[in-house]
Amino acid sequence: MHSDAAPARGRGVRAFLHASLAGPRPSRAFAARGRSAVLNQLVLCALVLIVATIGILSSTLRNQSLFLVGVVIIFAVGMATLAVPWTRIPRVALYLLPLADVAGIAVIRVAEPMSGLGLMWVFPAMWLATLGVVGFLIQFAIITAAYTVIVVSGGTTVWGYTTFLLPAAVLAVATTTFISSRRQRAQAHLLEKQAALLSGALQRAQRQEELVIDVLDAVDFGVLRIAPDGTVSVVNEALGRFQNTIPGFGSRSREIENAYRADGVTPLPRAERPLLRALAGEVFENQVVWFGHPDERRHAMSITVRRMHDAEGADAGAVLIARDVTPEMTAMRARDRLVASVSHELRTPLTSVLGYLDLALDTLDDPEQARRSLEIAARNGERLLEIVADILAASSASRLSIDMTISPEPIDVAELVAATAEAWRPRAAERALTIDTTGIEPARAFADPLRLRQVMDNLVSNAVKYNRDGGAIFLGCTTDGDSTWILVRDTGTGIAEPDLGRLFERYFRARTDVEGTGLGLSISRDIARAHGGDITVQTSRGLGSTFMVQLPADERPAPAAAVPGEETGVRG
Structure with a gap:
């Protein structure tokens, strides 16, 4: 199927001609x-x-x-x-x-x-x-x-x-x-x-052919030669691998199933199939085709066709070059989804800020009402700041972990947890959720209060978004004098077993029907680890999830660095 047969055939012909x-x-x-x-x-x-x-x-x-x-x-x-x-x-x-x-x-x-x-x-x-x-x-x-x-x-x-x-x-x-x-x-x-000259020329041509074939086999894009009569010949190993992955690819006799346009959802008409277009004499560049059903593992191929001419300028057929662009296309789609998600996340609090500012302006004669409107606008402004901070933290991060600066100090975790609960009650009330704070106990920790509040907001935000209407959220904290724990439990649907391994991967979202940037849990765990602690999760499918934040209770030597290469990401 590929060029390995050509050198063997060439060597046989060369040996025969040399001998004869x-x-x-x-x-x-x-x-x-x-x-x-x-x-x-x-x-x-x-x-x-x-x-x-x-x-x-x-x-x-x-x-x-x-x-x-x-x-x-x-x-x-x-x-x-x-x-x-x-x-x-x-x-x-x-x-x-x-x-x-x-x-x-x-x-x-x-x-x-x-x-x-x-x-x-x-x-x-x-x-x-x-x-x-x-x-x-x-x-x-x-x-x-x-x-x-x-x-x-x-x-x-x-x-x-x-x-x-x-x-x-x-x-x-x-x-x-x-x-x-x-x-x-x-x-x-x-x-x-004359035979000696012919044999020498044949050997040189054979060496050049083998060199070209070795070069073509070394590249990671497929090359397919189309003769002027429409005969198709595969000339390198990469296209052979593509044929194994995509049955029928590069074949005239075998129909390719589940071929889609660049958007990945529109079926590609037979007349627009790259090979058929090339056989018809068309020339095109970087036609992206998705192969595979949308619900299965898919491959995106970028295909280019160029015509060739001989020394006299006559048509010598065409060459088709195929390149696997699945990672690039997947990254572009992830980027588009992230942009859309972030835009939506920013638009919601920004609309609230502007709305309550307008309401405050309209109620200047009622100082109490204006104050409440400004407080709500301020909370939504803080939420905007948190979202932007998440995005900046992710964009300034290394490949797998974030690089952040923390300013730890002795704090009362109970006050911070209670303040978080109070801030999220209005949002929870929109879905008839109750926030139970009876588990809050006095607990000291050596942590950055701003960063820790960012962690709590991310965890409570997820508990609100992934909960059932009318459910409950339990917040608590405790300490044993050496470590301090913060608990956030919800009564939602829980996390599927396959998703647990990717829960802390950056941009990972277990459910796409829930708003989110896919950064919260990743950044929260990196913050906890930057303090010398960690975040763990326990879940029961259909019963909810429990997140546990561990922090040092007293000042201790800071960790050398966040551990890169471990799972990072977000639940929602």
Whole structure:
């Protein structure tokens, strides 16, 4: 599916071409000559067999015994030709067999001087001529000398053109064979050089291809090549991983299910599928497509298509680049949700502030009513300040923990808890909630009163928002002289088990139907830890939740730093 197959195929082709085009090695050249010699010798043996058969059957042989000696020599050479390991014998041994043929034909010529069988010298002459200049000179000298000896010893007294016709014919055939062999070897040498150049170019192209494939496999975005005829080929590993994650991605034959536009909710029409658009010749950039059902784990892909052209400017297809942008899109959505949530959180108290200020202006003649309106406006202004402080604390934080400055002092926690209860009674009364403060006991703590009031407001705010209408909130505090505890309990729906592990993560919200920035619990726990304490939670599904704040009762060495990397966040 990806490019791993390409190098393997390339290496196989490269090896094949290198082996087949690198040119004949010496052993292969000998083998080729051996095959030519075998064919040449078989033809000669067949011709001698026919002549011998005709001579024996017609009883026209003058010296049958000598004739048969020559025949035996030629057939022996034929058998040796078939048995010789041509790739392993020394080069000089190639001359011995055709010279034996010359001797055998000379014996036949002596046995039958008038038969014209000396023309069979053409076969060993051709054989020797293929071996090069040395072989050509040897055949000329040996055959000419043998013929001359035979003619002179035969008592020829009249020398005419017919006397020289046989050696001339043999020489002409040998010369033609020699020239053809030289031309063939020159062509073979040229082919060897061209094959070497081709093999080198093929190796360089293969190395470049492997380098490109290695680079493409190293990147984290998918690359898919589309040929001009619409053929689709996957060229890197990243796109293969995307295909495993998103079945049908990058495939023409398999339909992709649950594809959505950039908003993540509008189904993407088939005509707008990136691959189909690319096959249709379109060019586009950063088309974001969501894959997967909205209720399941999803993946967002940013897809770009570019057309390619060859050296002549003709269309060479297209390349599709796919990048997984799920984290970026998720972060952008979280940012949008946070902006909307913060805007809503700020708008509510701000509207109240402005409304009560207007009411105070309208009731200046009633000082008591105006005072109450201004007090309410002031409380909502403080709430605005707390929200802004939460946001600033989160924005100035490190990646997982906040960096804050506290100014601890000895305080009476009971007074602070009671003041918090009194401040939140009007908001609780809107939902018929009661705030029970019977659990408040005198308890001292060494803490920053402003920061601790921020923690209490966040916890009571959650207890109000996540409670049932008509429910109750229990506030209490106590001390053992070493540590001081503050308790905030509600009678709400409780916290689901899967959400407990993420309860203190920043921006986490267990319920999206309740207003909140997702920062309160995260910041509250960081404040408690900055004091050397902590916040823990216990919950029962359907019965409510209990938050316990632990603080030092007396001054003690400040902790080195808030512990980063642990869970941070908010319930609401």
